[in-house]
Amino acid sequence: MRRPSRKRQSSPVFRGRTAVAAATGRAVRGRTRSGATGRMWSDRGMARRTPRPARPQAPKDCPCGLPTPYAECCGRYHAGQAAPTAEALMRSRFSAFAVQDEPYLLRTWHPDHRPAAVDFDPGMRWTRLEILDTKDGSAFHTTGEVAFRAHYTEGGGEGSLHERSRFVRYEGAWVYLDAVFTE
Numbered sequence: 001m002r003r004p005s006r007k008r009q010s011s012p013v014f015r016g017r018t019a020v021a022a023a024t025g026r027a028v029r030g031r032t033r034s035g036a037t038g039r040m041w042s043d044r045g046m047a048r049r050t051p052r053p054a055r056p057q058a059p060k061d062c063p064c065g066l067p068t069p070y071a072e073c074c075g076r077y078h079a080g081q082a083a084p085t086a087e088a089l090m091r092s093r094f095s096a097f098a099v100q101d102e103p104y105l106l107r108t109w110h111p112d113h114r115p116a117a118v119d120f121d122p123g124m125r126w127t128r129l130e131i132l133d134t135k136d137g138s139a140f141h142t143t144g145e146v147a148f149r150a151h152y153t154e155g156g157g158e159g160s161l162h163e164r165s166r167f168v169r170y171e172g173a174w175v176y177l178d179a180v181f182t183e
């Protein structure tokens with residue numbers, strides 16, 4: 001289950017960009033990042049521990065883009081309710097990056113891939129999520145996939161991250177497993 005990402009990391013094609021991302025821990029500004037460089041969402045990219053500024057205030061509108069107030073959308077899951085589908089978990093994890101809810105991100109990460117800590121880049125703001133495709137991940141499934149594009153701003157520039165994430169049920173609850181490279 002872990003092999004695709006491990007193989008990808010060592011692929012010569014991506015070594016350069018991966019090295020850059022690993023060195024900076026930051027997204028490449030203004031450039032769409034593919035699944036291979038999707039380390040903002042992967043274990044290694046978030047694993048550095050640096051001093052963090054105060055968390056942003058809870059937003060009124062949900063960062064995930066659904067036309068629902070945060071408290072009634074992803075905020076419910078951040079508060080402890082279980083996300084019913086893989087897509088709901090994906091949305092809530094995006095929102096958790098936006099509001100910098102580290103405990104939520106860690107507890108919804110499969111233990112095999114979970115980093116020790118989540119490193120929020122203070123210069124980066126997650127602004128918008130597009131769900132592109134979903135596969136399985138309903139109440140009747142034990143696995144699911146969600147393809148998405150996550151938009152951010154950084155240093156006055158804009159960029160986006162394209163990834164297909166895999167989710168599994170772990171002890172009954174949906175958790176993020178890893179990213180699948182789709183290109």
Ligand SMILES: [Zn+2]
Pocket residue numbers: 062063064065066070073074075091092095
């Ligand atoms: Zn939401």
